[in-house]
Amino acid sequence: MTNVKEIQRILLRMSELLTFSGRDDWASSISHLADKADEGYSSVRPEIRQMYGGMGSLNDIVLYKDGNLLREENDEFDALRHRLHELTRG
Template sequence: MKIKNIDSTLKRMIELLRMGGDVEGWAVALEGIRADFHSDPKYASSKLMSMYGGMGSLNDLVLYGDGQALVVENNEFDFLRAQLYELAKR
């Protein structure tokens, strides 16, 4: 059940990143993590958790469209990012 929740959360985050231009390649990185959860959840969880700290981390992402911050999408992304963190650390 947890893997299913992680998978759906990652899928939506990837969609939002693509809507925001994904200039840093985060969608591709999260797609790799998503695939890893199916083959080696412990490794994938560790890899994902390492994306949450430091400058330029997953925590720093802001989605933009046409030079403007996407407020609704950023709010959803922030919620999903926090949800994913809680799911992955268990």
């Protein structure tokens, strides 16, 4: 059974990190998915999976602020991204 609450928690934290680094476009999209997850796993899974493919995908995001690489935030974001991928894999 998929843990929708964990998916929501991950999405919201990812959105916070994206907002902090000025990536408001991505933050808004991911926050929207967190809200949509209330409708259930099957309503949000396809959209989450689509974010992982192609150029300019979720996998390509590196967090910067004021021209400085955010190392700790990137490490956290990467861990969240991998966990979200695991939760929506099958």
